Amino acid sequence: MSPQRQVSTPRPASGEAELSHHVTQDAVVIVPGIMGSELRDSATGSVLWGLSGTGWLLRAWTRRDGLAGLHLTDDELTGRTGRVQATQLLRHGTWTPYLRGQEPYTDLIDTVREHVADPAAILPFPYDWRLPVATNGKLLAARAREHLTAWREHPAHLAALGHRADRRPARLVFIAHSMGGLVTRSALDGTHFDDLAADTRTVVTLGTPFHGSVKATVILNSGRGAPVPLPHAKLRALCATMPGLHDLLPLYRCLRVGDDVHRLDAGHITALGGHPGLARDSLAFHARQRHVPLPDHRTVVGTRQPTEQSLSLASGHVTAYGDGPRPHSDGTLIRDRDGRVRYFAAHGDGTVYRDAATLSGHVSTVPAQHGDLARADSALDAVTDILLEDLPHGIPLGEPGCGLSVPDLAEAGVPWRATAENIDSAQGLTCTLTDTGTGAERPVPVHMRDGRPTATITADAPGLYRVGLHTYDRYTVSQLVLVSAPGVLAEAED
Incomplete structure:
Protein backbone atom coordinates (compact mmCIF):
# COMPACT_ATOMS: atom_id res chain seq x y z
CA MET A 1 0.00 0.00 0.00
CA SER A 2 1.43 3.37 -0.94
CA PRO A 3 1.98 5.90 1.84
CA GLN A 4 -0.66 8.54 2.38
CA ARG A 5 -0.14 11.54 0.13
CA GLN A 6 0.99 14.57 2.10
CA VAL A 7 -0.66 17.85 1.23
CA SER A 8 1.42 20.99 1.53
CA THR A 9 -0.56 23.86 3.01
CA PRO A 10 0.24 27.33 1.68
CA ARG A 11 1.10 29.95 4.27
CA PRO A 12 -1.22 32.95 4.54
CA ALA A 13 -0.15 35.96 2.53
CA SER A 14 1.39 38.88 4.37
CA GLY A 15 -1.29 40.66 6.37
CA GLU A 16 -3.79 37.84 5.84
CA ALA A 17 -5.44 36.52 9.01
CA GLU A 18 -4.58 32.99 10.10
CA LEU A 19 -7.33 30.50 9.42
CA SER A 20 -9.09 29.48 12.62
CA HIS A 21 -8.53 25.95 13.85
CA PRO A 400 -34.89 21.17 30.30
CA GLY A 401 -36.99 23.96 28.90
CA CYS A 402 -40.72 23.68 28.43
CA GLY A 403 -43.44 23.35 25.82
CA LEU A 404 -45.45 26.22 24.35
CA SER A 405 -49.05 26.38 23.16
CA VAL A 406 -50.30 29.44 21.28
CA PRO A 407 -53.26 29.99 18.94
CA ASP A 408 -52.86 29.56 15.23
CA LEU A 409 -54.29 33.02 14.54
CA ALA A 410 -55.23 36.06 16.57
CA GLU A 411 -56.89 39.43 16.05
CA ALA A 412 -55.55 42.82 17.06
CA GLY A 413 -57.10 44.10 20.28
CA VAL A 414 -58.46 40.68 21.29
CA PRO A 415 -56.74 38.90 24.22
CA TRP A 416 -55.33 35.42 23.69
CA ARG A 417 -53.20 33.06 25.75
CA ALA A 418 -49.75 31.52 25.56
CA THR A 419 -49.46 28.48 27.82
CA ALA A 420 -46.33 26.74 29.09
CA GLU A 421 -46.51 22.96 28.81
CA ASN A 422 -44.72 20.24 30.81
CA ILE A 423 -43.92 22.63 33.64
CA ASP A 424 -46.02 23.13 36.77
CA SER A 425 -44.70 26.41 38.15
CA ALA A 426 -44.33 29.97 36.91
CA GLN A 427 -41.23 30.44 39.06
CA GLY A 428 -38.33 31.69 36.94
CA LEU A 429 -40.51 31.73 33.80
CA THR A 430 -40.73 34.92 31.74
CA CYS A 431 -42.56 35.71 28.53
CA THR A 432 -41.88 38.26 25.81
CA LEU A 433 -43.83 39.42 22.76
CA THR A 434 -41.79 40.70 19.81
CA ASP A 435 -43.11 42.46 16.71
CA THR A 436 -40.98 40.87 13.98
CA GLY A 437 -41.59 43.86 11.73
CA THR A 438 -40.28 46.55 14.07
CA GLY A 439 -38.23 44.48 16.50
CA ALA A 440 -40.10 46.04 19.42
CA GLU A 441 -40.21 43.65 22.39
CA ARG A 442 -42.20 43.84 25.58
CA PRO A 443 -42.55 41.56 28.59
CA VAL A 444 -45.84 39.82 29.29
CA PRO A 445 -46.73 38.74 32.84
CA VAL A 446 -46.99 35.00 33.49
CA HIS A 447 -49.58 33.71 35.95
CA MET A 448 -51.00 30.33 36.89
CA ARG A 449 -54.31 29.42 35.21
CA ASP A 450 -55.91 25.99 35.51
CA GLY A 451 -52.67 24.68 36.94
CA ARG A 452 -50.47 25.84 34.05
CA PRO A 453 -48.29 28.94 33.63
CA THR A 454 -50.15 31.25 31.26
CA ALA A 455 -49.52 34.64 29.67
CA THR A 456 -52.54 36.64 28.48
CA ILE A 457 -51.49 38.63 25.44
CA THR A 458 -53.09 41.43 23.46
CA ALA A 459 -51.41 42.76 20.32
CA ASP A 460 -52.57 46.27 19.55
CA ALA A 461 -51.82 46.18 15.82
CA PRO A 462 -51.76 43.57 13.03
CA GLY A 463 -48.40 41.89 12.50
CA LEU A 464 -46.31 38.78 12.77
CA TYR A 465 -45.36 38.38 16.42
CA ARG A 466 -42.87 36.09 18.15
CA VAL A 467 -43.92 34.73 21.55
CA GLY A 468 -40.92 33.67 23.63
CA LEU A 469 -40.97 31.68 26.86
CA HIS A 470 -37.73 31.83 28.81
CA THR A 471 -37.11 29.26 31.55
CA TYR A 472 -34.92 29.43 34.63
CA ASP A 473 -32.46 26.98 33.00
CA ARG A 474 -31.79 29.57 30.28
CA TYR A 475 -33.66 27.88 27.46
CA THR A 476 -36.05 29.74 25.19
CA VAL A 477 -38.90 28.24 23.19
CA SER A 478 -40.65 30.50 20.72
CA GLN A 479 -43.43 30.46 18.15
CA LEU A 480 -44.70 32.94 15.57
CA VAL A 481 -48.34 34.08 15.63
CA LEU A 482 -50.04 36.02 12.84
CA VAL A 483 -52.28 38.82 14.15
CA SER A 484 -54.82 40.33 11.76
CA ALA A 485 -57.05 43.36 11.88
CA PRO A 486 -60.39 42.67 13.59
CA GLY A 487 -62.90 40.84 11.39
CA VAL A 488 -60.45 39.91 8.62
CA LEU A 489 -60.27 36.20 9.39
CA ALA A 490 -63.82 35.28 8.49
CA GLU A 491 -64.93 31.66 8.55
CA ALA A 492 -65.20 29.94 5.19
CA GLU A 493 -66.55 26.65 3.92
CA ASP A 494 -63.97 24.67 1.95
Whole structure:
Protein backbone atom coordinates (compact mmCIF):
# COMPACT_ATOMS: atom_id res chain seq x y z
CA MET A 1 0.00 0.00 0.00
CA SER A 2 1.43 3.37 -0.94
CA PRO A 3 1.98 5.90 1.84
CA GLN A 4 -0.66 8.54 2.38
CA ARG A 5 -0.14 11.54 0.13
CA GLN A 6 0.99 14.57 2.10
CA VAL A 7 -0.66 17.85 1.23
CA SER A 8 1.42 20.99 1.53
CA THR A 9 -0.56 23.86 3.01
CA PRO A 10 0.24 27.33 1.68
CA ARG A 11 1.10 29.95 4.27
CA PRO A 12 -1.22 32.95 4.54
CA ALA A 13 -0.15 35.96 2.53
CA SER A 14 1.39 38.88 4.37
CA GLY A 15 -1.29 40.66 6.37
CA GLU A 16 -3.79 37.84 5.84
CA ALA A 17 -5.44 36.52 9.01
CA GLU A 18 -4.58 32.99 10.10
CA LEU A 19 -7.33 30.50 9.42
CA SER A 20 -9.09 29.48 12.62
CA HIS A 21 -8.53 25.95 13.85
CA HIS A 22 -12.26 25.72 14.53
CA VAL A 23 -13.21 25.14 10.92
CA THR A 24 -14.00 22.12 8.80
CA GLN A 25 -12.54 21.44 5.37
CA ASP A 26 -15.83 19.91 4.27
CA ALA A 27 -18.46 21.29 1.90
CA VAL A 28 -21.81 21.99 3.55
CA VAL A 29 -25.22 21.78 1.90
CA ILE A 30 -28.19 23.40 3.68
CA VAL A 31 -31.58 22.00 2.68
CA PRO A 32 -34.68 23.82 4.00
CA GLY A 33 -38.08 22.41 4.87
CA ILE A 34 -41.49 22.69 3.26
CA MET A 35 -42.32 26.32 2.49
CA GLY A 36 -38.72 27.20 3.41
CA SER A 37 -37.69 28.37 -0.07
CA GLU A 38 -38.69 31.54 -1.89
CA LEU A 39 -40.62 30.74 -5.08
CA ARG A 40 -40.92 33.03 -8.10
CA ASP A 41 -42.80 32.95 -11.37
CA SER A 42 -40.12 32.09 -13.94
CA ALA A 43 -41.70 34.24 -16.65
CA THR A 44 -42.48 37.40 -14.71
CA GLY A 45 -40.08 37.16 -11.77
CA SER A 46 -42.88 37.94 -9.34
CA VAL A 47 -42.58 36.39 -5.87
CA LEU A 48 -45.18 33.69 -5.26
CA TRP A 49 -43.95 32.78 -1.77
CA GLY A 50 -41.41 34.26 0.61
CA LEU A 51 -41.88 38.02 0.72
CA SER A 52 -41.45 39.71 4.07
CA GLY A 53 -44.01 41.83 5.86
CA THR A 54 -47.32 41.29 7.58
CA GLY A 55 -49.18 43.02 4.78
CA TRP A 56 -48.02 40.44 2.25
CA LEU A 57 -48.87 37.55 4.59
CA LEU A 58 -52.36 38.85 5.25
CA ARG A 59 -53.00 39.43 1.55
CA ALA A 60 -51.70 35.95 0.72
CA TRP A 61 -53.88 34.17 3.27
CA THR A 62 -57.04 36.30 3.36
CA ARG A 63 -57.61 37.14 -0.31
CA ARG A 64 -59.27 34.51 -2.48
CA ASP A 65 -56.54 34.75 -5.12
CA GLY A 66 -53.68 35.43 -2.71
CA LEU A 67 -51.90 32.12 -3.39
CA ALA A 68 -53.27 31.42 -6.86
CA GLY A 69 -49.81 31.24 -8.43
CA LEU A 70 -48.77 28.39 -6.11
CA HIS A 71 -51.50 25.98 -7.22
CA LEU A 72 -50.05 23.20 -9.35
CA THR A 73 -51.04 23.20 -13.01
CA ASP A 74 -51.93 20.11 -15.02
CA ASP A 75 -48.50 20.30 -16.67
CA GLU A 76 -46.75 20.35 -13.30
CA LEU A 77 -48.76 17.38 -12.07
CA THR A 78 -47.55 15.38 -15.07
CA GLY A 79 -43.92 16.30 -14.46
CA ARG A 80 -43.49 19.25 -16.83
CA THR A 81 -42.01 21.74 -14.39
CA GLY A 82 -40.19 25.05 -14.77
CA ARG A 83 -43.06 27.52 -14.41
CA VAL A 84 -41.95 28.18 -10.83
CA GLN A 85 -38.35 28.78 -9.77
CA ALA A 86 -36.92 28.38 -6.27
CA THR A 87 -34.51 31.27 -5.79
CA GLN A 88 -33.25 31.31 -2.19
CA LEU A 89 -33.83 30.09 1.34
CA LEU A 90 -36.26 32.07 3.47
CA ARG A 91 -34.68 35.25 4.80
CA HIS A 92 -37.75 36.46 6.69
CA GLY A 93 -40.10 34.86 9.18
CA THR A 94 -43.36 33.68 7.68
CA TRP A 95 -46.55 31.94 8.75
CA THR A 96 -48.71 29.08 7.51
CA PRO A 97 -51.97 27.74 8.98
CA TYR A 98 -51.45 24.60 11.07
CA LEU A 99 -47.70 24.62 10.41
CA ARG A 100 -47.62 28.06 12.04
CA GLY A 101 -44.47 30.12 12.26
CA GLN A 102 -41.46 29.42 10.05
CA GLU A 103 -38.30 31.20 11.13
CA PRO A 104 -35.77 32.23 8.44
CA TYR A 105 -32.56 30.28 7.83
CA THR A 106 -30.22 33.24 8.28
CA ASP A 107 -29.02 32.16 11.75
CA LEU A 108 -28.26 28.64 10.54
CA ILE A 109 -26.30 29.93 7.56
CA ASP A 110 -24.39 32.38 9.77
CA THR A 111 -23.51 29.58 12.21
CA VAL A 112 -22.21 27.35 9.44
CA ARG A 113 -20.26 30.25 7.94
CA GLU A 114 -18.32 30.63 11.21
CA HIS A 115 -17.07 27.05 10.98
CA VAL A 116 -16.15 26.57 7.33
CA ALA A 117 -12.94 27.65 5.65
CA ASP A 118 -14.68 30.02 3.25
CA PRO A 119 -18.29 31.01 2.41
CA ALA A 120 -17.77 29.21 -0.90
CA ALA A 121 -17.95 25.94 1.06
CA ILE A 122 -21.67 26.50 1.70
CA LEU A 123 -24.43 25.57 -0.75
CA PRO A 124 -27.94 26.69 0.25
CA PHE A 125 -30.31 24.51 -1.78
CA PRO A 126 -33.70 26.16 -2.35
CA TYR A 127 -36.24 23.93 -4.06
CA ASP A 128 -39.86 23.93 -5.20
CA TRP A 129 -41.41 22.26 -2.15
CA ARG A 130 -44.73 21.76 -3.94
CA LEU A 131 -43.19 19.02 -6.09
CA PRO A 132 -42.49 15.39 -5.14
CA VAL A 133 -39.57 14.75 -2.80
CA ALA A 134 -38.14 12.40 -5.45
CA THR A 135 -38.02 15.22 -8.01
CA ASN A 136 -36.16 17.52 -5.66
CA GLY A 137 -33.87 14.71 -4.51
CA LYS A 138 -32.60 14.21 -8.05
CA LEU A 139 -31.93 17.95 -8.42
CA LEU A 140 -30.11 18.01 -5.07
CA ALA A 141 -27.88 15.10 -6.06
CA ALA A 142 -26.67 16.94 -9.15
CA ARG A 143 -26.16 20.27 -7.34
CA ALA A 144 -24.33 18.66 -4.42
CA ARG A 145 -21.92 16.86 -6.74
CA GLU A 146 -21.17 20.10 -8.60
CA HIS A 147 -20.67 21.91 -5.30
CA LEU A 148 -18.23 19.35 -3.89
CA THR A 149 -16.18 19.31 -7.10
CA ALA A 150 -15.93 23.11 -7.15
CA TRP A 151 -15.04 23.34 -3.45
CA ARG A 152 -12.24 20.78 -3.71
CA GLU A 153 -10.63 23.05 -6.32
CA HIS A 154 -11.02 26.21 -4.21
CA PRO A 155 -7.81 27.67 -2.69
CA ALA A 156 -9.46 27.90 0.75
CA HIS A 157 -10.05 24.16 0.73
CA LEU A 158 -6.36 23.47 0.42
CA ALA A 159 -5.61 25.94 3.21
CA ALA A 160 -8.16 24.26 5.49
CA LEU A 161 -6.56 20.83 5.14
CA GLY A 162 -3.64 21.93 7.27
CA HIS A 163 -5.96 22.59 10.21
CA ARG A 164 -7.46 19.11 10.37
CA ALA A 165 -5.80 16.03 11.82
CA ASP A 166 -6.59 13.67 8.95
CA ARG A 167 -5.91 16.15 6.11
CA ARG A 168 -8.37 14.31 3.92
CA PRO A 169 -10.06 16.01 0.95
CA ALA A 170 -13.44 17.58 1.59
CA ARG A 171 -16.57 15.50 1.80
CA LEU A 172 -20.18 16.61 1.99
CA VAL A 173 -22.08 17.54 5.13
CA PHE A 174 -25.83 17.90 4.65
CA ILE A 175 -27.79 19.98 7.17
CA ALA A 176 -31.48 19.51 6.47
CA HIS A 177 -34.57 20.88 8.17
CA SER A 178 -37.97 19.15 8.08
CA MET A 179 -38.85 17.99 4.53
CA GLY A 180 -35.25 18.78 3.58
CA GLY A 181 -34.17 15.56 5.31
CA LEU A 182 -36.44 13.54 3.03
CA VAL A 183 -35.04 15.37 -0.02
CA THR A 184 -31.51 14.61 1.19
CA ARG A 185 -32.25 10.91 1.66
CA SER A 186 -33.69 10.81 -1.85
CA ALA A 187 -30.52 12.42 -3.20
CA LEU A 188 -28.42 9.72 -1.50
CA ASP A 189 -30.40 6.68 -2.62
CA GLY A 190 -27.80 5.61 -5.17
CA THR A 191 -30.09 5.65 -8.20
CA HIS A 192 -28.85 8.97 -9.59
CA PHE A 193 -25.87 9.60 -11.81
CA ASP A 194 -23.29 8.64 -9.20
CA ASP A 195 -22.89 7.37 -5.65
CA LEU A 196 -23.09 10.63 -3.72
CA ALA A 197 -23.24 8.78 -0.39
CA ALA A 198 -19.63 7.65 -0.78
CA ASP A 199 -18.53 11.31 -0.67
CA THR A 200 -20.80 12.26 2.24
CA ARG A 201 -19.31 12.51 5.73
CA THR A 202 -22.51 13.07 7.67
CA VAL A 203 -26.16 14.03 7.40
CA VAL A 204 -27.71 16.25 10.08
CA THR A 205 -31.50 16.39 10.15
CA LEU A 206 -33.54 18.87 12.18
CA GLY A 207 -37.09 17.68 12.84
CA THR A 208 -37.38 15.63 9.65
CA PRO A 209 -40.65 13.60 9.54
CA PHE A 210 -39.06 10.36 8.37
CA HIS A 211 -42.18 8.51 9.49
CA GLY A 212 -44.55 11.34 8.54
CA SER A 213 -46.70 13.80 10.44
CA VAL A 214 -50.35 13.63 11.50
CA LYS A 215 -50.42 17.39 10.89
CA ALA A 216 -50.39 16.65 7.14
CA THR A 217 -53.67 14.74 7.45
CA VAL A 218 -55.21 17.65 9.36
CA ILE A 219 -54.22 20.04 6.56
CA LEU A 220 -55.74 17.82 3.86
CA ASN A 221 -58.89 17.39 5.94
CA SER A 222 -59.34 21.05 6.87
CA GLY A 223 -62.89 22.28 6.40
CA ARG A 224 -64.43 18.92 5.50
CA GLY A 225 -67.66 18.91 7.44
CA ALA A 226 -66.97 22.04 9.50
CA PRO A 227 -66.29 25.70 8.75
CA VAL A 228 -62.69 26.88 9.21
CA PRO A 229 -61.00 30.27 8.95
CA LEU A 230 -60.28 31.30 5.38
CA PRO A 231 -56.47 30.79 5.62
CA HIS A 232 -56.95 27.16 6.68
CA ALA A 233 -59.36 26.51 3.81
CA LYS A 234 -56.90 28.13 1.38
CA LEU A 235 -54.07 25.90 2.60
CA ARG A 236 -56.12 22.76 2.09
CA ALA A 237 -57.09 23.85 -1.43
CA LEU A 238 -53.41 24.41 -2.20
CA CYS A 239 -52.24 21.10 -0.71
CA ALA A 240 -55.01 18.84 -2.02
CA THR A 241 -53.04 18.24 -5.24
CA MET A 242 -49.55 19.02 -3.89
CA PRO A 243 -47.22 15.99 -4.13
CA GLY A 244 -44.85 17.48 -1.54
CA LEU A 245 -47.55 17.57 1.15
CA HIS A 246 -48.58 13.99 0.40
CA ASP A 247 -44.96 12.95 0.97
CA LEU A 248 -45.33 14.16 4.59
CA LEU A 249 -48.29 11.94 5.50
CA PRO A 250 -47.74 9.54 8.42
CA LEU A 251 -46.33 6.11 7.57
CA TYR A 252 -46.53 4.53 11.02
CA ARG A 253 -49.54 2.94 12.71
CA CYS A 254 -51.55 6.04 13.60
CA LEU A 255 -55.17 5.41 12.52
CA ARG A 256 -57.38 4.37 15.41
CA VAL A 257 -59.94 1.81 14.27
CA GLY A 258 -62.00 0.28 17.07
CA ASP A 259 -59.52 -1.19 19.51
CA ASP A 260 -56.67 -1.39 17.03
CA VAL A 261 -54.36 1.00 15.19
CA HIS A 262 -53.57 0.78 11.46
CA ARG A 263 -51.34 2.43 8.89
CA LEU A 264 -52.94 4.78 6.37
CA ASP A 265 -53.44 3.35 2.91
CA ALA A 266 -54.39 5.14 -0.30
CA GLY A 267 -58.10 4.62 0.44
CA HIS A 268 -57.82 6.26 3.85
CA ILE A 269 -55.86 9.19 2.41
CA THR A 270 -58.48 9.71 -0.30
CA ALA A 271 -61.27 9.55 2.28
CA LEU A 272 -59.71 12.25 4.42
CA GLY A 273 -59.23 14.61 1.46
CA GLY A 274 -56.04 13.55 -0.29
CA HIS A 275 -55.49 12.80 -3.96
CA PRO A 276 -55.66 9.06 -4.74
CA GLY A 277 -52.92 9.06 -7.36
CA LEU A 278 -50.57 11.16 -5.28
CA ALA A 279 -51.27 8.94 -2.27
CA ARG A 280 -50.30 5.79 -4.17
CA ASP A 281 -47.19 7.44 -5.62
CA SER A 282 -46.07 8.69 -2.21
CA LEU A 283 -46.57 5.35 -0.46
CA ALA A 284 -44.61 3.57 -3.20
CA PHE A 285 -41.83 6.16 -3.00
CA HIS A 286 -41.46 5.77 0.76
CA ALA A 287 -41.42 1.99 0.44
CA ARG A 288 -38.39 2.31 -1.86
CA GLN A 289 -36.71 4.81 0.45
CA ARG A 290 -37.14 2.78 3.62
CA HIS A 291 -33.81 0.99 3.30
CA VAL A 292 -31.71 3.92 2.06
CA PRO A 293 -28.98 4.56 4.66
CA LEU A 294 -27.87 8.06 5.61
CA PRO A 295 -24.10 8.25 6.19
CA ASP A 296 -23.25 8.95 9.85
CA HIS A 297 -26.74 10.28 10.42
CA ARG A 298 -27.18 12.72 13.34
CA THR A 299 -30.73 13.58 14.33
CA VAL A 300 -31.84 16.71 16.16
CA VAL A 301 -35.45 16.48 17.33
CA GLY A 302 -37.72 18.94 19.08
CA THR A 303 -39.31 17.84 22.34
CA ARG A 304 -41.72 18.91 25.09
CA GLN A 305 -44.15 20.58 22.68
CA PRO A 306 -47.74 19.23 22.45
CA THR A 307 -47.76 17.27 19.18
CA GLU A 308 -50.42 15.27 17.33
CA GLN A 309 -49.45 11.59 17.13
CA SER A 310 -52.53 9.64 16.03
CA LEU A 311 -55.96 10.16 14.46
CA SER A 312 -59.39 8.71 13.89
CA LEU A 313 -61.37 8.99 10.67
CA ALA A 314 -65.18 9.02 10.70
CA SER A 315 -67.41 10.06 7.78
CA GLY A 316 -64.43 11.75 6.14
CA HIS A 317 -63.59 13.82 9.21
CA VAL A 318 -60.20 13.57 10.97
CA THR A 319 -59.84 13.90 14.72
CA ALA A 320 -56.22 14.22 15.80
CA TYR A 321 -54.87 13.17 19.20
CA GLY A 322 -51.83 14.23 21.18
CA ASP A 323 -50.92 10.66 22.07
CA GLY A 324 -50.32 7.42 20.23
CA PRO A 325 -49.63 3.70 20.63
CA ARG A 326 -46.30 2.11 21.38
CA PRO A 327 -45.10 -1.34 20.27
CA HIS A 328 -43.40 -4.11 22.16
CA SER A 329 -40.08 -5.35 20.79
CA ASP A 330 -41.96 -7.94 18.72
CA GLY A 331 -44.06 -5.23 17.03
CA THR A 332 -47.32 -5.90 18.83
CA LEU A 333 -48.96 -2.92 20.49
CA ILE A 334 -48.81 -2.36 24.23
CA ARG A 335 -52.22 -3.04 25.76
CA ASP A 336 -53.69 -2.82 29.25
CA ARG A 337 -54.84 -5.82 31.29
CA ASP A 338 -58.21 -5.71 29.53
CA GLY A 339 -56.59 -5.94 26.10
CA ARG A 340 -57.20 -2.32 25.14
CA VAL A 341 -54.52 -0.33 23.33
CA ARG A 342 -52.62 2.02 25.61
CA TYR A 343 -51.77 5.49 24.35
CA PHE A 344 -48.74 7.55 25.34
CA ALA A 345 -48.01 11.26 24.85
CA ALA A 346 -44.43 11.34 23.53
CA HIS A 347 -44.65 15.01 22.51
CA GLY A 348 -42.35 16.46 19.85
CA ASP A 349 -41.81 19.80 18.16
CA GLY A 350 -45.48 20.70 17.66
CA THR A 351 -45.55 19.31 14.09
CA VAL A 352 -43.49 16.10 14.15
CA TYR A 353 -43.66 13.91 17.22
CA ARG A 354 -40.36 12.73 18.62
CA ASP A 355 -40.27 9.12 17.41
CA ALA A 356 -41.44 10.07 13.91
CA ALA A 357 -38.34 12.25 13.50
CA THR A 358 -35.92 9.56 14.67
CA LEU A 359 -34.13 7.31 12.22
CA SER A 360 -30.74 6.63 13.79
CA GLY A 361 -29.04 6.12 17.14
CA HIS A 362 -27.37 9.56 17.27
CA VAL A 363 -30.19 11.73 18.64
CA SER A 364 -29.98 15.15 20.29
CA THR A 365 -33.15 16.57 21.82
CA VAL A 366 -33.92 20.27 22.11
CA PRO A 367 -37.02 21.92 23.61
CA ALA A 368 -38.02 23.78 20.45
CA GLN A 369 -40.93 24.25 18.07
CA HIS A 370 -40.68 22.82 14.54
CA GLY A 371 -40.34 26.15 12.77
CA ASP A 372 -37.64 27.25 15.21
CA LEU A 373 -35.43 24.15 15.01
CA ALA A 374 -33.08 25.76 12.47
CA ARG A 375 -32.70 28.88 14.66
CA ALA A 376 -32.78 27.75 18.31
CA ASP A 377 -29.42 28.16 20.07
CA SER A 378 -29.43 24.60 21.39
CA ALA A 379 -29.94 23.21 17.87
CA LEU A 380 -27.24 25.45 16.41
CA ASP A 381 -24.84 24.28 19.14
CA ALA A 382 -25.46 20.68 18.07
CA VAL A 383 -24.84 21.62 14.42
CA THR A 384 -21.56 23.28 15.39
CA ASP A 385 -20.36 20.20 17.28
CA ILE A 386 -21.13 17.98 14.32
CA LEU A 387 -19.43 20.28 11.81
CA LEU A 388 -16.27 20.12 13.89
CA GLU A 389 -16.57 16.32 14.05
CA ASP A 390 -17.42 16.14 17.75
CA LEU A 391 -20.18 13.69 18.58
CA PRO A 392 -23.26 15.45 19.97
CA HIS A 393 -24.34 14.21 23.38
CA GLY A 394 -27.66 16.00 23.64
CA ILE A 395 -28.66 18.30 26.44
CA PRO A 396 -27.21 17.44 29.87
CA LEU A 397 -29.49 16.31 32.67
CA GLY A 398 -32.41 15.24 30.51
CA GLU A 399 -34.70 17.69 28.77
CA PRO A 400 -34.89 21.17 30.30
CA GLY A 401 -36.99 23.96 28.90
CA CYS A 402 -40.72 23.68 28.43
CA GLY A 403 -43.44 23.35 25.82
CA LEU A 404 -45.45 26.22 24.35
CA SER A 405 -49.05 26.38 23.16
CA VAL A 406 -50.30 29.44 21.28
CA PRO A 407 -53.26 29.99 18.94
CA ASP A 408 -52.86 29.56 15.23
CA LEU A 409 -54.29 33.02 14.54
CA ALA A 410 -55.23 36.06 16.57
CA GLU A 411 -56.89 39.43 16.05
CA ALA A 412 -55.55 42.82 17.06
CA GLY A 413 -57.10 44.10 20.28
CA VAL A 414 -58.46 40.68 21.29
CA PRO A 415 -56.74 38.90 24.22
CA TRP A 416 -55.33 35.42 23.69
CA ARG A 417 -53.20 33.06 25.75
CA ALA A 418 -49.75 31.52 25.56
CA THR A 419 -49.46 28.48 27.82
CA ALA A 420 -46.33 26.74 29.09
CA GLU A 421 -46.51 22.96 28.81
CA ASN A 422 -44.72 20.24 30.81
CA ILE A 423 -43.92 22.63 33.64
CA ASP A 424 -46.02 23.13 36.77
CA SER A 425 -44.70 26.41 38.15
CA ALA A 426 -44.33 29.97 36.91
CA GLN A 427 -41.23 30.44 39.06
CA GLY A 428 -38.33 31.69 36.94
CA LEU A 429 -40.51 31.73 33.80
CA THR A 430 -40.73 34.92 31.74
CA CYS A 431 -42.56 35.71 28.53
CA THR A 432 -41.88 38.26 25.81
CA LEU A 433 -43.83 39.42 22.76
CA THR A 434 -41.79 40.70 19.81
CA ASP A 435 -43.11 42.46 16.71
CA THR A 436 -40.98 40.87 13.98
CA GLY A 437 -41.59 43.86 11.73
CA THR A 438 -40.28 46.55 14.07
CA GLY A 439 -38.23 44.48 16.50
CA ALA A 440 -40.10 46.04 19.42
CA GLU A 441 -40.21 43.65 22.39
CA ARG A 442 -42.20 43.84 25.58
CA PRO A 443 -42.55 41.56 28.59
CA VAL A 444 -45.84 39.82 29.29
CA PRO A 445 -46.73 38.74 32.84
CA VAL A 446 -46.99 35.00 33.49
CA HIS A 447 -49.58 33.71 35.95
CA MET A 448 -51.00 30.33 36.89
CA ARG A 449 -54.31 29.42 35.21
CA ASP A 450 -55.91 25.99 35.51
CA GLY A 451 -52.67 24.68 36.94
CA ARG A 452 -50.47 25.84 34.05
CA PRO A 453 -48.29 28.94 33.63
CA THR A 454 -50.15 31.25 31.26
CA ALA A 455 -49.52 34.64 29.67
CA THR A 456 -52.54 36.64 28.48
CA ILE A 457 -51.49 38.63 25.44
CA THR A 458 -53.09 41.43 23.46
CA ALA A 459 -51.41 42.76 20.32
CA ASP A 460 -52.57 46.27 19.55
CA ALA A 461 -51.82 46.18 15.82
CA PRO A 462 -51.76 43.57 13.03
CA GLY A 463 -48.40 41.89 12.50
CA LEU A 464 -46.31 38.78 12.77
CA TYR A 465 -45.36 38.38 16.42
CA ARG A 466 -42.87 36.09 18.15
CA VAL A 467 -43.92 34.73 21.55
CA GLY A 468 -40.92 33.67 23.63
CA LEU A 469 -40.97 31.68 26.86
CA HIS A 470 -37.73 31.83 28.81
CA THR A 471 -37.11 29.26 31.55
CA TYR A 472 -34.92 29.43 34.63
CA ASP A 473 -32.46 26.98 33.00
CA ARG A 474 -31.79 29.57 30.28
CA TYR A 475 -33.66 27.88 27.46
CA THR A 476 -36.05 29.74 25.19
CA VAL A 477 -38.90 28.24 23.19
CA SER A 478 -40.65 30.50 20.72
CA GLN A 479 -43.43 30.46 18.15
CA LEU A 480 -44.70 32.94 15.57
CA VAL A 481 -48.34 34.08 15.63
CA LEU A 482 -50.04 36.02 12.84
CA VAL A 483 -52.28 38.82 14.15
CA SER A 484 -54.82 40.33 11.76
CA ALA A 485 -57.05 43.36 11.88
CA PRO A 486 -60.39 42.67 13.59
CA GLY A 487 -62.90 40.84 11.39
CA VAL A 488 -60.45 39.91 8.62
CA LEU A 489 -60.27 36.20 9.39
CA ALA A 490 -63.82 35.28 8.49
CA GLU A 491 -64.93 31.66 8.55
CA ALA A 492 -65.20 29.94 5.19
CA GLU A 493 -66.55 26.65 3.92
CA ASP A 494 -63.97 24.67 1.95
